[in-house]
Amino acid sequence: MQKLAGTFLLLMIPVLSIAQTVNRGQITGTVTDSVTKKVIDVTIISLIKTGAVSPFTWIGVNADGSFKFAGVPEGQYRLVANTMGYRTKIIDSLVVTAAAPVCAIGNIPLAPVGKVLKEVMIAGKAQVLNNKMDQLVYNATADITSQNGVATDVLKKVPMIAVDVDGNVSLQGNENVRFLINGKPASILGSGISDVLQTIPASQIKRIEVMTSPGAKYDASGTAGVINIVLKDDKAKGVNGSIHLSAGTRLENGSINLAARKGRIGMSAFFSGNTQLKSKVVNTADRLSFNTGKDTLTQFIQHRISPFSKNSYQSGINLEWEVTPRNTLTATAGFSHMVTYATGRVEQDQRTYLSTGQTLSDIVSERNAATNFGENARNWSLTYLKTFRKKGRELSLNYVSSNTDNKNYDAQITTYQKSKFPASGIRSNNPGRDRETDISIDYVEPVSKDFKIETGLKAIIENIDNSVVTDTLLNDGVFVNNPGQTYRFHFKRNIYAGYASVSFSLFNKLLDGKAGVRYEHTETRSDLPEADIPVDDILAPGLLLQHKLDETQSFRFAYTYRIQRPAYEDLNPFLGIIDPHNLTAGNPALKNETGQKIEIGYNKTFDNNSSLYIGGLYNINHNDIQHYTSFFPVYVVNGTNYYDVSLSKTANIGRQTTFGINISGAAIITDKLSLRSDILLLEKNNIVPGFPDVGGWSYKANLNITYQFEKDLIAEAFGTINSKRADFQSIRPGYYNYTIAVKKQLFDKKGSLGLTAINPFSRYVNQYSSAYGTGFTQTNLRQTTMRSFGVTFNYKFGRPKGSTEKKKDTGLLAD
Template identity: 30%
Template sequence: MKRLLLLILIISCSVITAKAQFGTGGGGSTTVGKISGTLVDSVTKQPLSYASVALFRATGKAPINGVLTDDKGGFKIDGVKPGDYKIRITYVGYPEKFVGGISTTDSKPDKNLGTVLVVSSAKSLKEVQVTGTASLVENKIDKIVYNAEKDLTAAGGNATDVLQKVPLVAVDLNGNVSLRGDNNVRVLINGKPSGATSASLSDVLKTIPADQIKSIEVITSPSAKYDAEGSAGIINIITKQKNMSGVSGSVSGGIGTRQNNGNLNFNYNKNRFSLSINAGGNLTWPQTSLNTFNNDIHPEGTNLHYATSSAGQTYLKRHGGIGNVSVNYDFNAFNSIHSNIRLNQGGFDPNSTNISSFTNFNHPDSNSTYTSRGTSHNTFGGFDWNLDYTHKFKKEGHELDISTQWSHSKIVTDYMTRYTAQYPNQKNNIDGLNNEYTAQVDYTNPLTKKLKLEAGGKEIIRRINSNSDLFMPDPQNSDGFIPDALGSSTYDYNQNVTAGYSVFTITLPKGYSILAGVRDEYTTIHAVPQSLGQNLQPFDLNYNTFVPSLTLQKQISTTQTVKLAYSKRITRPSLQFLNPYVNTNNNQAATEGNPTLSPEISQTYELDYITFIGGSVLNFSAYYRHTANVIENIAVGTAANQGTLSTYQNAAENNSFGGSFFGSVSPWKPLTLRASINVYTYNPTAYAQYQQYFSQTGVYWQYSGFASAELDLKNGFIAQVFTFGSSPRRTIQGSSPSFSLLGAGIRKQFLNKKASIGINTLEPFNKYKNFNTSTQSAGLSQTSTFAFPFRSVGLTLSYSFGKVTFSNQQKKGVNNDDMKQGDQGVGGAGGAPGSR
């Protein structure tokens, strides 16, 4: 009842505004037509390929639709209702041009403007729109957009490969994504969460072929309209689904020394019905990685001393596939329904062998050298089903959206480890199931030309459970196993989130605008961990979070914009962080959750400056972020397992200052240079009870960056080279590995750009990349190295068919961006141990 009253209170203003207007939709003409033409240079008479054409109402100041011209300068804007219009033409090296006096009627809904002459100019443009296929990186008011379909070196890879080159984003060796150095980032697919990403984000990203990604959006200061989870911001992966007229499709694939993939896209649009089908998959060749591990333990309060060292290798195979079917039907100009189902399935099977030595300095007679061999079978998959309804009122931009979503995912992890000495053999089967149900209402009303209201409410219901069936050696059969009832466990986790928001966009004189909003979220958690071998009790957590947001923007000129933003975000502890079960599956690295954890609270202040200089774009940002209740994994040495026990704690607060830059310039017409860099500080202050465990005190500078060069060699040949890198990421007890990569590619387009063939390479000069990790604390010292084979070369092919026209209509839907990243499995109690 409390959550229902909260939702009603937050969105009541939207109901009052809409009550006199909701029932008036559905009237008026449903006839739509098109406006077309061809753009050519007034002197050379050459067509202007990929110019931007924006459609305005005759007296309007904001575009209502837009397209890019094709390679012959032609354009066609569909879905135009009868009325009076004008178009705006923008193109690099040409002044902005408006063409007015365009009228369409019910009897003549189509208007062909014929040939439109555009005069070039040596002066800088008053306004440049860096959009569509003309740029790899776009700067927008509320986000940065990376157009992955223009990145030829990404072909043949997966979503992880693409994310590594997105400005401000970093991806570590394990596929964990961070934004400006913060791992608490929400990752969406087509504006929606996936049940699979909630369960195993890094694995799902590796199953999405890069050829299916159209663009990636980065939102560093989300407004109150977005879910409050994710202190760093939001990353939205847009796949190649388009609103279009006609029949079209594409097939692509690649084969290489690292990964093989294939993709199919089919699109159909007839009158008010549209259908889109996408399918893709990839398969990696078996890869062998090398690892070492050193552990020195002095348990607190004792004179005990243990040490372990090991070296070995892991043999890994990985596969993945995704499929998507999207259907949309417009009943008329005011009502439409949209349904989408997305399927995913993947898995990986690592086999490891390690030779280890154990030293007990107090009892040398117990020293030993042993071999461990581990086998594991991991699968994950599920679906996301959306059903959305949109009602548009007569007023332009006035609409109501009702969205629902059911996300279902399952993860299975089966592993077995056999030891020649020191430890008993182990076997564990873990099944995890995640069901998530969401209902959402969003209301938008431009109250006046200067004031727009957005309001809505949302309910998320999560039901997660896992079973961990542990086995121990069979005393009657040295190679067999029998159930271990005391070590087995179950975990049922229920979470409800009720939210409501209101956001106002205010346009002020002299180029100022304000985006202000409030959001309130009420979270309830009920969890039941059970294990015969441990005294575990059910627990409940309830908390309310008030989230304001404010953005002030100043349009200095047509080419310069400055923005000041404030946002508040939270990071909820995930189910694994809360589970009090002591997981001893890794003999020397036990883990334990903490059911008393509070969410992290972060507040960010950001100043952005964006400028267009000719065909170049530059963006500078400075920011400060304060995070309270920082959740850290604290490891301590113990005598119980002669190793470590790690627990999650609200251990510190952190103050971080940072700055970022990215730019795109063309010093020579065929050459485009792009670069981005993000530098920030890590400065944790430990809460008193955890100071003894801190080894990383002081201010640490960290960074990540990317640079690329693209050269148009004419005759359909394009070449590109890129590199990126990041510094080690600090924690309160140590550091995670640094990461860098070098790659290059060349592609040839033919058949009027409908087909292409390319070759790519990664790390041509290094077979292995080495990664080093360290952990230091009172009575604890750990170091590890990991070498992974990155050198690869691959061949890619693609072909597009059909003839279509495009529109910019966007469908709204459920957007659950509120769960903490880093929980790599819905399997609650156990996980495959690191082999030693």
């Protein structure tokens, strides 16, 4: 760790050497919609010296639509305001002098258009990354290698984020991420988060917001932080829409979006479908178990071939009604459906022998298994937003609810070579219903230009009903009910929260910051056996500070306290017995995992729009939740014996510390060539009482290359690599992935045609992993099909009512 700290300091020396003194000049303003008069909080403002081609600097507007360039040298400038769905605004002849250092533009109205413009345009280049004080924003619409993929393919491109081959997402090496979709909990879409992310077409995503140190407004759950996926919408008047179609050898998806707006009423709807074609996963596991004296050993080899496929579709409708200029109602409703099919044939060889090599027994068997999962989820929401005459004052009320029905079917039958033993097997049906309702109220009060207060209350009501019916195969070939594995349970968790936070600017803009605290009271009830889950109260503080050296570079410091509550499947003590040699179970005695994190970072933007971010982090989790595996020669459950069993349970293992460095940036090499890269280095340690400390180094790196061949033809190549990682009891596998894509714009840029190739030179991704514990060691080779080829077509149609051809804006009053 000392070596890592020294390395980080060496990396920061050249950064510190370019720090400059702050100039006095300022240029300020606010961006609004010329029709609705509402602020536009995703606008990019470029400041260009008169006579120059590239911007002097650029910034994103604040949540209230305002922006401020500080430290502007004397001179004459041109300002460009640009965002998707609005006409570009250009303001010339802005002058900063010693006598008049402050140039207050005031309101800048942007007119909505039918054509979707470039979301971020600075000297003709789309800006993919935007580092703000409290979040990193990734512009997904500028990403072409993910064009025929899903949300997880986009997330692979985002700095600090890693996605494994199963779609599990980690942020700064931590998988406890709180996901939001359009600011609402992703859990309202049902299913596990990795399944949800793999049903959202990449073409639907507008941007991804990453908050590694979320403010008090956000739920305290998720020790890694918050990722908000913002889907595309259209605010332009008239009727507009888009169609996306993608076909491939491994993945197919499509979507259609429609939007209509007239006067104060707007409506939008979408439908999307996704199919993961049948592909094979090959897994070979080799487990060696032994007694205390290691004179009797058992080698158990499983070779599994598992075809897998998935189908899903989603639909939704959004209605926005501006009742008055200061009162807006927004209602949404959605439905999603998902089905997965998995079968498998497992060849098994269990050989017991003495340390001398003498074989005591050799049992060869074959297990055939099937798993089908289906889910239907309904969700709806209602939001009321009230603004006031005082700029920045806001009151919002939110109601979000979801209802999910799911059903899981598992079956397996094991037959033995030469009929040494009778066939054995089980089958189970597991229907369930999940319901969640979130109700919140938030209020923002701008006390002064440099001081703002935010406060709010929230209630989260979760209800889960589940039942399992398990049948066991008897020697006569008949399935009968197994009462020891047949049960029904109810799980309910209510979370009541309140928060208060302040945003401030001190010492004549020398230091900007946010500070807040969130209180959460949790009540959990369950009829799970042995479950006595106490009421818990947590207080989660947070602090974020930023010092701008000038408008092109800044330092930030952040501290956050967050928790990870056990999911109900982590608490459920009933056994998962689909593989009789590898059982799983939850732990009703689990406690909350708590995490504290400190981050520091430096951000620099260069004149040609290149950027650099260097950051460091230290994180410590207490009561860290991980899976713990124990080996049993014989494991007895309700009178049933299971032999040579690895039992995996969730447990609070102790502490986990993480020290890391992140370096990311974008380089504009020429007008046609640009690069983006992200490197994340982590040193993790698992400190478990009674065991030696386990940990080590891991890394994640990616590189993206974009080349513009001509005006309407662009190519992109992306590659990422994740190293293996040591956990308390296992070594997780590493993997690599690479993608090549081209896109040709058609029909006056209303449409496009793209080709994509993923891992074209490797059919499988090979993943090697290992695990160990008292009385056993195990190695695994997992081969997952990743190679695929695809073609994508996009088309945008419609035109806003009363729109005109694009004209060059000539000044502040241009419309």
